[in-house]
Amino acid sequence: xxxxxxxxxxxxxxxxxxxxxxxxxxxxxxxxxxxxxxxxxxxxxxxxxxxxxxxxxxxxxxxxxxxxxxxxxxxxxxxxxxxxxxxxxxxxxxxxxxxxxxxxxxxxxxxxxxxxxxxxxxxxxxxxxxxxxxx
Numbered sequence: 001x002x003x004x005x006x007x008x009x010x011x012x013x014x015x016x017x018x019x020x021x022x023x024x025x026x027x028x029x030x031x032x033x034x035x036x037x038x039x040x041x042x043x044x045x046x047x048x049x050x051x052x053x054x055x056x057x058x059x060x061x062x063x064x065x066x067x068x069x070x071x072x073x074x075x076x077x078x079x080x081x082x083x084x085x086x087x088x089x090x091x092x093x094x095x096x097x098x099x100x101x102x103x104x105x106x107x108x109x110x111x112x113x114x115x116x117x118x119x120x121x122x123x124x125x126x127x128x129x130x131x132x133x134x135x
Contacts, residue, residue: 001067001074001076002019002063002065003062003063004016004062005060005061006061006062007058007059008048008052008053008059008060008079008081009056010049010050012049012060013041013042013045013046013049016045016060016062017038017041020038020041020062020075021034023064024037024064024073027066027073027135028135033133036114037075037133039114040075040110040114041062043107043108043111044077045060045062046107047086048079048081051081051082051084052081052084052127053082054082058079058080059080061076061077061078061079062076062078063075063076064076068132069132071134072116072133072134073132073133073135074130074131074132075130075131075132075133076129076131077129077131078126078127078128078129079126080125080126083127084127085120086108086118086129087119087120088120111131114133115131115132115133116132116133116134117131117132118130118131119131
């Protein structure tokens with residue numbers, strides 16, 4: 001797996017997305033799958049940048065590779081911010097009534113629906129979100 005470490009600020013998003021795209025291309029990822037994974041990278045990283053470090057100082061680590069089943073790409077996001085398990089949250093209500101009144105939760109639903117596997121762990125004081133997608 002290849003890894004990049006960035007300041008947890010939204011301004012680093014393009015650099016992270018370029019890194020992930022380069023790795024996905026090297027793994028033979030199709031453009032449609034890559035587009036979905038770009039949305040996932042944006043959602044997860046922007047959440048880390050926006051909420052993990054209330055004081056505004058922190059890092060995020062993103063790893064990409066084929067770690068496991070052949071033909072499956074793995075993305076791992078790691079940060080040492082405040083504990084947050086997005087997998088434990090119930091899926092957002094997407095009814096028209098709820099969409100008009102609800103703030104939040106749709107990004108996590110997008111991640112869950114786009115990826116084939118979403119696993120959270122708290123390891124050594126870090127949030128570790130492991131995402132897998134069949135290519």
